[in-house]
Amino acid sequence: MTTDSPDIKEYADLGATTEDAMEIAETSMERVRELVPSETLADRIRGKAVHATGDPEFQHLVRFTGGAEAEPVRAGARAVLNERSIVTDITMVKAGITGRGHDCSVRKAIGNGTELAEQTGITRTAASVLELDKQGVYDDAIAVIGNAPTAALALADCIEDGTHPAVVIATPVGFVKAAESRNRIRSVAMEHDVPAITNVGRRGGSGLAAGLTNELIHVASDARDGSVPISVADSTT
Numbered sequence: 001m002t003t004d005s006p007d008i009k010e011y012a013d014l015g016a017t018t019e020d021a022m023e024i025a026e027t028s029m030e031r032v033r034e035l036v037p038s039e040t041l042a043d044r045i046r047g048k049a050v051h052a053t054g055d056p057e058f059q060h061l062v063r064f065t066g067g068a069e070a071e072p073v074r075a076g077a078r079a080v081l082n083e084r085s086i087v088t089d090i091t092m093v094k095a096g097i098t099g100r101g102h103d104c105s106v107r108k109a110i111g112n113g114t115e116l117a118e119q120t121g122i123t124r125t126a127a128s129v130l131e132l133d134k135q136g137v138y139d140d141a142i143a144v145i146g147n148a149p150t151a152a153l154a155l156a157d158c159i160e161d162g163t164h165p166a167v168v169i170a171t172p173v174g175f176v177k178a179a180e181s182r183n184r185i186r187s188v189a190m191e192h193d194v195p196a197i198t199n200v201g202r203r204g205g206s207g208l209a210a211g212l213t214n215e216l217i218h219v220a221s222d223a224r225d226g227s228v229p230i231s232v233a234d235s236t237t
Helices: 019-035 041-053 056-061 071-081 091-096 114-120 124-134 149-160 178-191 206-224
Strands: 062-065 086-088 106-108 142-145 167-170 196-199
Touching: 019 041, 041 056, 041 062, 041 071, 041 206, 056 062, 062 071, 062 178, 071 142, 071 167, 071 196, 071 206, 086 091, 086 206, 091 106, 091 206, 114 124, 124 149, 142 149, 142 206, 149 167, 149 178, 167 178, 167 206, 178 196
Parallel strands: 086 106, 086 142, 142 167, 167 196
Antiparallel strands: 062 196
16 A cells, blocks of 8 residues: 655645645645535535635536435545556546555556547547547546546447446536536436536536545545545445
């Protein structure tokens, strides 16, 4: 298991590695908790969304699909504890995911499926998702899409065809197909019982996706030390 610096007793943000950074992270999250309820696991995701975007209103844009509201958070934390792969759409999302608090492999989809993209004319990100899906990469994985709506649409097609990620985080950003792609993820996730965390509207992005993934890792770390239950039988939050 990856260990934290012995000089840091607790952490508010898995990216913080110095005392000054810890103080900034904790103060920032204290301010977020003044704006966002902190009673449930779903609240933790809402709070992280606000922290990542700097927008208190973003807490109202987060959506949870695939069971009770907190179930996608539990599913994601369990996947982290089970060391499932984290698969991002692009390099920027991958770069934002902490290397601390987990032993999951983290890989990006972009860079795969080049030949498929050239042959079919679909986007590189969509082709990369389809290529990795052919290899079975997304089954039981933590699938994270923070930038490319076409990647989210491709993943939705894969889920419809039988692929079953452990959890999906989809926050692609933009004016074209972004909201549509997240809506489709929610639709297929509900139909095929795949836990998913998404948002509504045009906003989103790589930083948000990475932040939400890091919060799943943080929940898993808390579950590991026994401070947060993630079993449905153990908790109703």
